[in-house]
Amino acid sequence: MGTRSFANSGNSPTPLPGLDGKALKLALPGTDALLLHQVLGTLLYAIHGVRFEEQIGIGNAALEVLLKGFSEWVDACQYDAQGVIVIRDANGNPIGKYEQEFEPIEIRALRNSLEVVLLDLGENEFFTITGFSLSEGQRLLDVLNAALLAPLHLKQQTNARAH
Amino acid sequence: MNLNEEEARKIANAIAFGHAFEKHASNLSETGELITQSSFESLILETLLNPAKAEALDAGRHKYWNAEECFLVIVNPMDPEMGTAYWPTGGIDGYKVLR
Numbered sequence: 001m002g003t004r005s006f007a008n009s010g011n012s013p014t015p016l017p018g019l020d021g022k023a024l025k026l027a028l029p030g031t032d033a034l035l036l037h038q039v040l041g042t043l044l045y046a047i048h049g050v051r052f053e054e055q056i057g058i059g060n061a062a063l064e065v066l067l068k069g070f071s072e073w074v075d076a077c078q079y080d081a082q083g084v085i086v087i088r089d090a091n092g093n094p095i096g097k098y099e100q101e102f103e104p105i106e107i108r109a110l111r112n113s114l115e116v117v118l119l120d121l122g123e124n125e126f127f128t129i130t131g132f133s134l135s136e137g138q139r140l141l142d143v144l145n146a147a148l149l150a151p152l153h154l155k156q157q158t159n160a161r162a163h
Numbered sequence: 164m165n166l167n168e169e170e171a172r173k174i175a176n177a178i179a180f181g182h183a184f185e186k187h188a189s190n191l192s193e194t195g196e197l198i199t200q201s202s203f204e205s206l207i208l209e210t211l212l213n214p215a216k217a218e219a220l221d222a223g224r225h226k227y228w229n230a231e232e233c234f235l236v237i238v239n240p241m242d243p244e245m246g247t248a249y250w251p252t253g254g255i256d257g258y259k260v261l262r
Contacts, residue, residue, distance in 0.1 A: 034221070034262060037260075037262065038260075038261065038262065041256075041257070041260030041261065042260075044252075044253060044256075044260075045251050045252055045253025045254075045256045045257035045260055046249065046251045046252060046257045047252065048252055067260075071260070074262060082219040083218055083219055084219045084220065084221055084262075085221050085262045087221060124181075124182045124186075124242075124244070124247075125182070125186075125247050127222070127239065127241070127242070128224065128237050128242050128246050128247050129237060129247065129261070131220060131221040131222040131224060131262070132222075
């Protein structure tokens, strides 16, 4: 997938501290792309009382734009005879990849969305509604956090000392 | 997933008397009326037996849509409570978006 313009929610053009970096490319395995699709759909269409700007960092219209990208990818996936998305191979490994450039504020919105849905649905409902376990959600949260810190090149600095 | 009445009753009871009632239905229904646990159970049963739409989902789950009540039931055989049920804020989009 290529780049596309940021789904701006109409905020001030003044760069925010920590969020004025360049667009970052995310290459998500198919299972992670499906999980984010489920998360955004749940947040936008199922959970009552979400304060999007405050909790997610972008408005619901901007989040709809992000969902549209994931939905197009999900719609293009393979489906079995029962109409169930085929997202893993016979060994349980993810099929496909969702590659997209995101602005840091969008990745943060994805991270925040996942966090809110994890906390709101909890153990009782996260698997039932998304089809993924809490631990899979937590792992993806780590992936998104790492992506947000990618500009720091932390892995290359592991041998450096602060003092 | 076509359910017979016995299966549907078992699922409706498990969902209605699980966490879903307190989380989604203990205060108000979509129409703003108070809903009891037994009427919640009846609504789930009606949705399972006569859905406007029903589809299989990933991970062995199934979703059922009650168009009249804008009500969604998700059956998850791996859940001890057999799933959940709620009124999606986005109406039928809340049904369609689930895979």
